Amino acid sequence: MKNTSYSNRGMFLENIINESNTYYNSNEKSLIFKKPTPIKVLNVSYPNNKSHLIDKAVYSSISTLDYNGIYRERYIEFDAKECQSKTSFPLSNIKEHQLEHIKAVIKQKGIVFLIIYMNNEFFLLKGNDIIDYINNSDRKSIEFEYIKEKGYKIKESYLPRLKYLDAVDDAFFKETI
Amino acid sequence: MKNTSYSNRGMFLENIINESNTYYNSNEKSLIFKKPTPIKVLNVSYPNNKSHLIDKAVYSSISTLDYNGIYRERYIEFDAKECQSKTSFPLSNIKEHQLEHIKAVIKQKGIVFLIIYMNNEFFLLKGNDIIDYINNSDRKSIEFEYIKEKGYKIKESYLPRLKYLDAVDDAFFKETI
Numbered sequence: 001m002k003n004t005s006y007s008n009r010g011m012f013l014e015n016i017i018n019e020s021n022t023y024y025n026s027n028e029k030s031l032i033f034k035k036p037t038p039i040k041v042l043n044v045s046y047p048n049n050k051s052h053l054i055d056k057a058v059y060s061s062i063s064t065l066d067y068n069g070i071y072r073e074r075y076i077e078f079d080a081k082e083c084q085s086k087t088s089f090p091l092s093n094i095k096e097h098q099l100e101h102i103k104a105v106i107k108q109k110g111i112v113f114l115i116i117y118m119n120n121e122f123f124l125l126k127g128n129d130i131i132d133y134i135n136n137s138d139r140k141s142i143e144f145e146y147i148k149e150k151g152y153k154i155k156e157s158y159l160p161r162l163k164y165l166d167a168v169d170d171a172f173f174k175e176t177i
Numbered sequence: 178m179k180n181t182s183y184s185n186r187g188m189f190l191e192n193i194i195n196e197s198n199t200y201y202n203s204n205e206k207s208l209i210f211k212k213p214t215p216i217k218v219l220n221v222s223y224p225n226n227k228s229h230l231i232d233k234a235v236y237s238s239i240s241t242l243d244y245n246g247i248y249r250e251r252y253i254e255f256d257a258k259e260c261q262s263k264t265s266f267p268l269s270n271i272k273e274h275q276l277e278h279i280k281a282v283i284k285q286k287g288i289v290f291l292i293i294y295m296n297n298e299f300f301l302l303k304g305n306d307i308i309d310y311i312n313n314s315d316r317k318s319i320e321f322e323y324i325k326e327k328g329y330k331i332k333e334s335y336l337p338r339l340k341y342l343d344a345v346d347d348a349f350f351k352e353t354i
């Protein structure tokens with residue numbers, strides 16, 4: 001049995017999104033949080049009368065997306081995905097029940113998208129464009145060309161680290177103006 | 178060290194709200210979920226190459242409310258509280274950062290409230306009415322009379338167990354019609 005602290009792999013994108021949310025939320029531009037990672041508790045022990053300790057638990061899967069909240073009076077939900085491949089984004093990154101959830105958010109007229117980090121660039125890809133791609137292709141991955149064409153490039157800055165709400169403005173609020 | 182399974186105390190209200198959400202969500206009336214309970218993982222062990230087990234973790238506090246999602250195109254967030262006292266609802270049930278969060282959701286024009294189970298009845302109490310009470314009273318608890326007067330009674334039924342979205346209609350959608 002090897003013990004180790006929590007791995008940092010895949011945490012880069014999550015960290016800069018969390019930092020960006022802290023900035024946006026504290027400036028009252030939005031109210032968006034990462035949901036806690038779901039954990040299935042299998043056993044709790046009581047070392048003393050006042051405290052309890054979870055000594056057996058496993059990570060469980062989530063059927064929704066990782067981030068949600070409110071922006072410009074609209075419901076917003078998204079997930080963040082780092083992609084190692086330079087040519088295409090594997091659809092295996094999106095679980096089947098997450099895809100169903102994306103469709104459900106669209107039906108309820110919520111804002112839903114992925115933030116994809118690929119080739120050292122950040123893109124917002126709308127839920128609708130993901131569903132469209134899947135409906136019109138037999139491929140098991142989304143080509144980088146499609147992401148560049150349909151996606152909205154997210155700019156980096158000092159504060160916030162990722163100006164992803166600007167991309168949300170472009171993607172979801174232009175058509176109604 | 179005494180080991181025990183997860184306690185059922187306080188789970189009654191949570192369970193019937195979860196059941197109601199399952200009904201509402203599957204009927205496409207809303208998309209509302211309970212957030213996972215936040216757990217701080219202190220150690221992970223690897224019993225074999227394929228799996229990992231959390232063998233040291235503690236519950237951590239949440240700064241938001243337990244449930245959120247989308248209803249009638251609006252952002253909705255709420256918490257569920259069981260109250261043992263028959264005369265007043267102790268404000269210690271609402272953590273200071275949760276109160277700040279309620280104010281923040283109101284500022285973003287989201288729908289925010291508590292579901293309070295008290296004297297065998299269910300009430301929806303709007304975030305605004307909680308803030309008003311606190312601003313105009315030195316008491317450390319909300320009198321039941323105030324909850325009955327300002328709150329919206331939630332009806333029980335077979336499906337959904339708690340017709341709380343009817344109370345949301347009354348509380349948040351009447352004024353705009």
